[in-house]
Amino acid sequence: MLLENFYFSTAIVLIVSYLIGSFPSAYIAGRIKKIDIYRTGSRSIGGMNTFTSVGKLAGVLVTIVDFGKGALAAYLATKFSGNHPFVPLLAVVAAVVGHNWMIYIGFKGGKGISTFLGGLLFFSPLSFLFLYLLFVPVALFLLKDSYVATSVSYFFFSFFLWYREDSCYYAIFVILVTIVYSIKSYSLLRSYFTRGRRDVNPVIKRIFKPFFRGM
Numbered sequence: 447m448l449l450e451n452f453y454f455s456t457a458i459v460l461i462v463s464y465l466i467g468s469f470p471s472a473y474i475a476g477r478i479k480k481i482d483i484y485r486t487g488s489r490s491i492g493g494m495n496t497f498t499s500v501g502k503l504a505g506v507l508v509t510i511v512d513f514g515k516g517a518l519a520a521y522l523a524t525k526f527s528g529n530h531p532f533v534p535l536l537a538v539v540a541a542v543v544g545h546n547w548m549i550y551i552g553f554k555g556g557k558g559i560s561t562f563l564g565g566l567l568f569f570s571p572l573s574f575l576f577l578y579l580l581f582v583p584v585a586l587f588l589l590k591d592s593y594v595a596t597s598v599s600y601f602f603f604s605f606f607l608w609y610r611e612d613s614c615y616y617a618i619f620v621i622l623v624t625i626v627y628s629i630k631s632y633s634l635l636r637s638y639f640t641r642g643r644r645d646v647n648p649v650i651k652r653i654f655k656p657f658f659r660g661m
Contacts, residue, residue, distance in 0.1 A: 452528060456527065459522065460537060462519075462522065463537040463538070464541065464549075466519050466541055467515050467541030467545040467561055468555075469511070470548050471515075472491045472500075475508050476496065476504075481499060492556025492560065493505055494647050509560050512561050513563060514564060515544075516538050516563065519561075520537060534569070535565075535615055542565075542623055543558075557596075557630055558630065562623045576606065581600075582596070583654050591645055594638045597624055600620055600623060604616070604624065607620055
């Protein structure tokens with residue numbers, strides 16, 4: 447049977463994961479409020495922009511849904527990947543790609559952070575805590591920019607995850623997510639170095655308030 451073929455079944459898992467990631471929860475939340483989220487705030491179709499441009503409740507709900515997309519992709523891939531350890535990780539990457547370039551709304555999208563974190567939370571809840579209690583705060587404190595700090599923290603976190611999970615697959619997984627995120631955020635990352643831009647999302651400032659006194 448075709449579904450018993452590893453390569454065919456993996457392709458199906460990745461396509462389904464991409465379609466799951468493409469579900470435009472932030473766009474729908476904006477439309478309900480008659481707001482085109484792609485034209486307001488940071489113009490990112492994700493939870494943070496929903497929170498600041500549409501409303502707190504909408505932002506929380508969208509973030510939960512986006513987390514769920516990553517977790518669902520990881521769960522389905524784990525169930526249908528034939529026990530191959532790398533396929534579920536790739537499925538989360540596919541979901542992140544789907545979130546960043548959503549097929550349902552003309553390949554617009556967000557940055558994929560919540561979708562990635564939903565998958566990470568499924569695979570390793572404790573590692574999730576290490577990422578957001580250690581790696582991200584330190585990067586934010588040193589770099590004072592949400593976008594660059596995210597890329598840098600994810601990159602270094604990938605080696606920590608390799609050590610903690612004792613598998614290079616996890617390092618490859620996070621590095622792929624970092625690459626996808628960096629491609630989507632390229633203009634912002636570039637302007638940090640070429641124009642000295644600094645930008646920390648207001649929601650991030652509230653979460654990590656002690657690190658941003660005076661900003």
